[in-house]
Amino acid sequence: MKNLLAKDPTNIVITGVGGQGNVMASRVLAGMLVAKGFYVTIGETFGMSQRGGSVMSHLRVSKKSAWSPQIPLGQADIIVALEPSEALRVLSRWGNPRVAVLSNNRVVYPIGVITGDYDYPDEEKIKNIFAKLTAKSWMIDATSVAMEMGNPVLSNIVMIGALAKTALLPIDRRAFEKEINKNVAADKRGANLAAFDAGVKMV
Amino acid sequence: MIKLLSAANKEVLFMGNEAIARGALEAGVNVAAAYPGTPSSEIIENLAAVAKERNLYVEWSTNEKVAVEVAAAASFAGLRSMCVMKQNGVNVASDFLLHLTASGTRGGLVLVSCEDPGALSSVNEGESRYFARMLEMPLLEPADFQEAKDLTKWAFELSEKVHNIVMLRSVTRMSHASGNVICGKLPNKIPQARFVYDGPLTDPLTGPVISTPVGVKHKLQQEKLKTAGELFEKSSFNKYIGPKKLRLLIITSSACYLYSKEAVSMLGMQGCVGILKLGCTWPLPEKLLKKYLRLTKNIMIVEEVLPFMEENVKVLAASYPKEIGVKTFYGKIDGTFPSVGELNPDVVAEALAKIMKVKYKTLPASYAQELRKVAAVIPPRDQTFCPGCPHRASFWNINAALKLDGREGFVCGDIGCYAMAALTPAIGFHTVRTLHSMGSGTGLASGFAKLDMFGFNKPVVSVCGDSTFYHAVIPALINAQHNKADIIFVVLDNAGTAMTGFQPHPGLTLSAVGETVPAVDIGKICEAIGAKVEVSDPFDLGTTTKKISAFLEEKGNLKVLILKQTCALSPEKKGKKQYEIKVNEELCLGDDCGCNRLCTRIFRCPALIWDKTKKKAVVDEVICAGCGFCAAICPQNAIVKTEVDAS
Numbered sequence: 001m002k003n004l005l006a007k008d009p010t011n012i013v014i015t016g017v018g019g020q021g022n023v024m025a026s027r028v029l030a031g032m033l034v035a036k037g038f039y040v041t042i043g044e045t046f047g048m049s050q051r052g053g054s055v056m057s058h059l060r061v062s063k064k065s066a067w068s069p070q071i072p073l074g075q076a077d078i079i080v081a082l083e084p085s086e087a088l089r090v091l092s093r094w095g096n097p098r099v100a101v102l103s104n105n106r107v108v109y110p111i112g113v114i115t116g117d118y119d120y121p122d123e124e125k126i127k128n129i130f131a132k133l134t135a136k137s138w139m140i141d142a143t144s145v146a147m148e149m150g151n152p153v154l155s156n157i158v159m160i161g162a163l164a165k166t167a168l169l170p171i172d173r174r175a176f177e178k179e180i181n182k183n184v185a186a187d188k189r190g191a192n193l194a195a196f197d198a199g200v201k202m203v
Numbered sequence: 204m205i206k207l208l209s210a211a212n213k214e215v216l217f218m219g220n221e222a223i224a225r226g227a228l229e230a231g232v233n234v235a236a237a238y239p240g241t242p243s244s245e246i247i248e249n250l251a252a253v254a255k256e257r258n259l260y261v262e263w264s265t266n267e268k269v270a271v272e273v274a275a276a277a278s279f280a281g282l283r284s285m286c287v288m289k290q291n292g293v294n295v296a297s298d299f300l301l302h303l304t305a306s307g308t309r310g311g312l313v314l315v316s317c318e319d320p321g322a323l324s325s326v327n328e329g330e331s332r333y334f335a336r337m338l339e340m341p342l343l344e345p346a347d348f349q350e351a352k353d354l355t356k357w358a359f360e361l362s363e364k365v366h367n368i369v370m371l372r373s374v375t376r377m378s379h380a381s382g383n384v385i386c387g388k389l390p391n392k393i394p395q396a397r398f399v400y401d402g403p404l405t406d407p408l409t410g411p412v413i414s415t416p417v418g419v420k421h422k423l424q425q426e427k428l429k430t431a432g433e434l435f436e437k438s439s440f441n442k443y444i445g446p447k448k449l450r451l452l453i454i455t456s457s458a459c460y461l462y463s464k465e466a467v468s469m470l471g472m473q474g475c476v477g478i479l480k481l482g483c484t485w486p487l488p489e490k491l492l493k494k495y496l497r498l499t500k501n502i503m504i505v506e507e508v509l510p511f512m513e514e515n516v517k518v519l520a521a522s523y524p525k526e527i528g529v530k531t532f533y534g535k536i537d538g539t540f541p542s543v544g545e546l547n548p549d550v551v552a553e554a555l556a557k558i559m560k561v562k563y564k565t566l567p568a569s570y571a572q573e574l575r576k577v578a579a580v581i582p583p584r585d586q587t588f589c590p591g592c593p594h595r596a597s598f599w600n601i602n603a604a605l606k607l608d609g610r611e612g613f614v615c616g617d618i619g620c621y622a623m624a625a626l627t628p629a630i631g632f633h634t635v636r637t638l639h640s641m642g643s644g645t646g647l648a649s650g651f652a653k654l655d656m657f658g659f660n661k662p663v664v665s666v667c668g669d670s671t672f673y674h675a676v677i678p679a680l681i682n683a684q685h686n687k688a689d690i691i692f693v694v695l696d697n698a699g700t701a702m703t704g705f706q707p708h709p710g711l712t713l714s715a716v717g718e719t720v721p722a723v724d725i726g727k728i729c730e731a732i733g734a735k736v737e738v739s740d741p742f743d744l745g746t747t748t749k750k751i752s753a754f755l756e757e758k759g760n761l762k763v764l765i766l767k768q769t770c771a772l773s774p775e776k777k778g779k780k781q782y783e784i785k786v787n788e789e790l791c792l793g794d795d796c797g798c799n800r801l802c803t804r805i806f807r808c809p810a811l812i813w814d815k816t817k818k819k820a821v822v823d824e825v826i827c828a829g830c831g832f833c834a835a836i837c838p839q840n841a842i843v844k845t846e847v848d849a850s
Contacts, residue, residue, distance in 0.1 A: 017584065019826075027216075027381075034216045034383060041348075041461075042216075042381040045323055052587045052809050066347050068461040069380035070547040072469060074566045085581055092578040097570055108826065109812050110584040111628055115804045116813065118582035129577055133570070143825065152825045153778075182204075 003036045003170050009062035011071045015090045016082030017108045018055050021156035026057035032175040033061050043069025078168050083108050084126050100136040100168055106143035140202040154195040161199020207249050209386045217384040219351045219377040220245035226355025227285050231390040234260045234277035236270040239703035240289030241324040242378040243317035251715040263706050263715045266674040267292030268299050278312035279412050280396035283359050290318040293331035304338045305414035305424055307407040311359030312368045317378045320507035321545030332511045335485040339424055341369045341431035342485035346460035348382035365427040376458040435483035436490050445477025453478045455505040463505045466551035470563050487515050496527040503533040510535035585628030590810040591771030591828025594621045596741040597695050602632045604751035612662030617644035619668035620702045621695050631805030642675025652688035662755055664691045670700040670708040672725055684732045684761045691754045694765045701770040729763040741766040744835040771828045780829025782844035786820045790841035793818040798838050
């Protein structure tokens with residue numbers, strides 16, 4: 001696999017809801033890219049992650065230097081969403097006609113929807129928005145696959161596997177394996193690899 | 204291999220806070236003390252994890268003032284030490300700091316303040332940079348991840364050169380951001396602690412470490428600051444990036460440097476805009492500033508949150524009009540930048556474009572219009588208590604008892620996750636009516652309770668978390684008891700400093716480095732103060748509400764209720780359900796029930812959702828933590844809990 005970026009810096013937003021493993025996903029992805037010799041800057045908002053809020057990581061990948069930990073508006077190249085309305089939230093601020101979106105379809109209802117004050121857009125509507133406003137998009141059921149594997153939180157790694165398959169970034173299974181060997185406890189590596197492989201099959 | 208101990212010359216991805224911790228290790232730090240607070244907590248967590256390997260003493264202190272005192276003792280004994288806190292922690296520590304900066308220090312002592320512009324995880328966006336000016340101590344601000352490490356290391360050297368504490372200021376976008384860092388060498392010497400105090404009173408290096416005689420020590424302190432300023436003139440942490448001839452000079456520091464650099468590049472103005480990035484921001488390196496201020500008439504200052512650097516640069520510029528000419532300043536004071544909140548590349552680019560009278564290309568108008576339409580269909584995602592959070596149950600109990608009491612009682616809040624009970628979206632019932640600094644809820648309650656002589660007769664409840672109790676509540680509690688304040692004080696004891704990532708506190712038998720230590724019992728302290736103390740489980744709805752109700756009937760004295768239930772995210776609970784929860788569809792009457800959707804409209808647990816098709820409540824098994832409390836609130840008993848077989 002060539003270590004080339006389609007654009008420098010490549011701007012990635014990984015988003016989800018607190019508790020979905022957003023930060024873990026961004027660290028694993030960043031680790032894989034640093035190992036390939038890139039500068040990676042991650043900007044994170046996880047102070048609210050414990051309390052059901054939106055969580056977002058901005059990754060800037062570059063051959064040249066560190067970049068601002070906040071991506072300028074309208075400048076995301078790739079959006080990876082662990083929750084579909086969070087994909088829309090990020091798209092509405094960082095979207096542009098060349099953006100690619102990979103989204104999980106598992107809904108985590110915001111409190112305002114639970115109370116009945118707001119409506120949650122249905123999956124068809126979200127897919128139509130992706131089709132209209134992105135260059136490429138994928139909607140996959142990562143959580144169901146992770147649940148079949150025994151742990152819904154593995155959906156973050158399923159998403160990373162799917163992202164690798166999209167070939168939007170110079171990452172592959174070997175790089176993933178190297179990264180989790182460094183940062184994941186030995187007894188959890190098998191499950192992570194299986195989740196990655198499952199994700200690869202979903203795109 | 205622990206990443207923090209990576210070999211020299213190795214390039215690793217560090218979070219800003221990891222880089223600061225690594226810098227301290229490279230400086231040979233011996234002692235580190237802190238009180239947890241977002242975005243600072245990972246520094247101590249990282250150091251604690253390597254304490255054994257690196258021969259460090261690391262502690263979670265009771266509060267920030269004690270943390271500085273613990274670190275200062277090590278410095279007085281010739282060791283290198285650091286204390287770490289979030290922005291408002293500096294306020295707590297400031298009284299000691301006023302005296303410490305006057306007495307001076309010996310071994311390198313660094314105060315790390317991690318601030319939160321935009322209040323991303325705070326109830327304030329306080330600035331501690333003004334303390335550097337007010338308390339006359341040197342201030343350093345890293346602008347990227349490599350600098351976060353290197354500047355921390357240098358801060359220890361600087362502190363030893365000037366024999367005073369040095370403040371290193373980070374922000375959320377630095378502390379919680381990550382980037383590439385090339386590691387330096389880790390030293391291998393183990394120093395001996397030695398406290399010398401037999402010398403003369405006026406010699407801070409051999410005599411007693413005190414802030415008097417004030418005239419002598421204050422003078423000396425100012426000379427130290429001057430020396431720091433001279434060292435700053437030559438520091439490579441201040442650098443200019445830009446052309447020799449320029450139309451505008453940006454002066455900036457910290458994460459704002461990365462925003463400024465990006466904004467200049469977004470507008471393609473590298474040929475006419477220069478950036479003077481300062482790593483040393485107090486005292487200002489005067490000669491360096493004069494050199495670059497001369498280059499152009501237009502000066503833009505990019506900083507967060509208050510115009511600290513802007514004020515300082517303006518004072519400097521006003522002192523040398525003949526040398527540097529008259530300037531036009533763009534910053535916070537003239538409204539170029541918003542006076543509150545955090546900045547980002549877009550805000551800087553917009554300001555720069557306006558001053559330079561250019562338009563920068565953004566999205567095609569039709570596409571931007573479509574994005575606005577998308578924004579309109581996204582439901583907001585407000586913060587709330589986690590599924591299984593004991594606080595939701597505690598406030599349900601408190602609210603029920605106050606409603607039954609009927610005298611419009613209210614709660615004075617405090618700092619922790621439970622502060623969310625002051626926010627409407629978090630829970631469907633208002634209980635918390637004041638929210639300020641650590642410990643202030645109980646002080647306020649103590650004050651409210653004394654207003655009866657002016658006709659104020661509402662019951663007053665104050666709440667605080669277990670960690671907050673030790674940090675700052677005890678003096679307020681003693682005040683309430685001694686002054687006969689009729690309040691109910693509720694400790695929301697969830698067995699850890701949960702909001703910042705479950706750090707241990709004095710109520711636990713675990714230290715920062717995992718050793719067994721004596722626990723200090725909250726109930727016994729309250730009893731020793733003389734208060735009546737009750738303990739209950741917030742998940743036991745009937746008993747807990749009754750206890751609060753009984754306290755509401757008991758007049759004239761301080762009453763303490765300790766609500767014990769471990770945080771749902773604690774390592775012992777996380778991922779383990781005590782109960783399997785299901786809604787019995789036959790029992791749930793849905794919209795036809797007189798409860799008016801109490802479970803979803805008011806209770807607001809993210810796992811208890813409303814099925815629009817069936818018009819009944821349903822449990823999201825992926826999100827449910829299995830605490831079982833919701834079973835107690837349904838008037839139809841339609842929420843059914845089944846104990847999960849732990850084996």
